[in-house]
Amino acid sequence: MNVRIKICGVIHADDAMAAVDAGADLIGLNFVPGSPRCLDARAAEAIASRVDGQVERVAVFQNAQWDEIERILRRVEVERVQLHGDEEPEDVEALDLPVIKALRGADLEAAERYPGTILLLDHPTEGGGRGKVWPWSQAVDLIATGHDVILAGGLDADNVGTAIADQGELLPWGVDVATGVEGEGYRKDPERIQAFIRAVRAAQESDA
Numbered sequence: 001m002n003v004r005i006k007i008c009g010v011i012h013a014d015d016a017m018a019a020v021d022a023g024a025d026l027i028g029l030n031f032v033p034g035s036p037r038c039l040d041a042r043a044a045e046a047i048a049s050r051v052d053g054q055v056e057r058v059a060v061f062q063n064a065q066w067d068e069i070e071r072i073l074r075r076v077e078v079e080r081v082q083l084h085g086d087e088e089p090e091d092v093e094a095l096d097l098p099v100i101k102a103l104r105g106a107d108l109e110a111a112e113r114y115p116g117t118i119l120l121l122d123h124p125t126e127g128g129g130r131g132k133v134w135p136w137s138q139a140v141d142l143i144a145t146g147h148d149v150i151l152a153g154g155l156d157a158d159n160v161g162t163a164i165a166d167q168g169e170l171l172p173w174g175v176d177v178a179t180g181v182e183g184e185g186y187r188k189d190p191e192r193i194q195a196f197i198r199a200v201r202a203a204q205e206s207d208a
Helices: 013-022 041-050 066-075 089-094 136-144 160-165 190-207
Strands: 004-007 026-030 056-061 080-083 099-104 118-122 149-151 174-177
Touching: 004 190, 013 026, 013 041, 013 190, 026 041, 041 066, 056 066, 118 136, 136 149, 160 174, 160 190
Parallel strands: 004 026, 004 174, 026 056, 056 080, 080 099, 099 118, 118 149, 149 174
Antiparallel strands: none
């Protein structure tokens, strides 16, 4: 199994193509008001169209109103939705697309509320694109109990191998990076993306 690689917070179509060219599996399009990576529908549509059929596109929301989610999804083609706030299980079930549900840390009790849903584990208190590391080894129990887990929070090319190795013989479903592959102005740096993906693949091969 390949560890899926998600490049999140893409704000430019060229950055999305850089992720595709480097071998990323998913890109995240941020629709969280107040985030420096928040996109309007027109910008998101341009990015999504540029990489159509080449990578999975994920629309990221946080405690959004349903009419806003529906407005975006009517206009922007995506394959998945990520809910990064306090959304309830019934909110996940109400969506027609596959969902990634973000959790604060490796909270087993919270995870059990979202059976069959891919879980993105971010920093327990400083998540959401802030680039803060946390003890990724805490995810082991969730993976061991059958949950599909995406590791996030402060990952970069220098530490993603450690985060994967911390899971022992198990592999996470995926890894998620935003800050760790950025240059100036929240633009993604192609060389940093490439280095990150090389590090993930090297860690995966070591675990095989």
